[in-house]
Amino acid sequence: MRAVWKAARAAVRRRRLQTLVIWLVTLVSTGSVVVALGLLDAASAPFDRVFGEQHxxxxxxxxxxxxxxxxxxxxxxxxxxxxxxxxxxxxxxxxxxxxxxxxxxxxxxxxxxxxxxxxxxxxxxxxxxxxxxxxxxxxxxxxxxxxxxxxxxxxxxxxxxxxxxxxxxxxxxxxxxxxxxxxxxxxxxxxxxxxxxxxxxxxxxxxxxxxxxxxxxxxxxxSLSGSQNYLTLRDRIGGNARAFAPYLMAFGVLASWWRC
Known part of the structure; x- marks a missing residue:
């Protein structure tokens, strides 16, 4: 096991730039996915809370x-x-x-x-x-x-x-x-x-x-002249945040794929 760690440390010392790049890509891709998931939650959570309170x-x-x-x-x-x-x-x-x-x-x-x-x-x-x-x-x-x-x-x-x-x-x-x-x-x-x-x-x-x-x-x-439902309203209210989420998710996935 020690031999494996020694070999790994030696490889990192020889390829410090490549290791730094991989670390940064991993950090950014993971962060993008987390932010995207956070945006999706932020877009709907306040609506769901107030909608529930108002029945x-x-x-x-x-x-x-x-x-x-x-x-x-x-x-x-x-x-x-x-x-x-x-x-x-x-x-x-x-x-x-x-x-x-x-x-x-x-x-x-x-x-x-x-x-x-x-x-x-x-x-x-x-x-x-x-x-x-x-x-x-x-x-x-x-x-x-x-x-x-x-x-x-x-x-x-x-x-x-x-x-x-x-x-x-x-x-x-x-x-x-x-x-x-x-x-x-x-x-x-x-x-x-x-x-x-x-x-x-x-x-x-x-x-x-x-x-x-x-x-x-x-x-x-x-007799029915018009209607609207709460799911359409929720999507409209959270539309700005939801618009960025797919791009962040895609960036995170592509970055992870490139890293591999």
Missing amino acids: GPHVVAEFSSGRVTDAQLTDTARKSGVEAVAGPFPQATVDVPRGMADLGLDSEVTVVGRAGPGGAVDRLDLWAGRWPARPGEMVLNRHSGWSRDDIGKNFRLPSGPALTIVGFAFDLSDTADVWVAPDQIEALHPDAAQMLYRFRDASSQDELRAGLARVTEGLPEG
């Missing part, structure tokens, strides 16, 4: 109010594979005045009429102010880093009434830009109903598509 919806489905009734949508909660449901919530798409651009809103926003931030699905984080209790009040979907100074600001919608900001709530699932009291939403002329579903099996895109197909089976044709 977020696996699927957010939008239905045309003129093609399906609230009673029919409520009945979808009894379909097989459904774990929990919230809704139907009336939903309207409205134009906003220029003054609201300072609040980070686009020229067109989604407004949902909802009685409160809690429930079996999509428990919103109402981190500032209070929930709308009467017509003329609204809550904006904002992360807790947003300034509380905007509470109390008043805006008149071009196609509707004046609304005052009474609070901020954060919804990771992005189900709305603005929430108002159910008594207020009718003045905004809602044309859709929003349903939030959690399924017992939501581990893949195929399972989510199958779950959505089950809950919409038997509803009038064309």
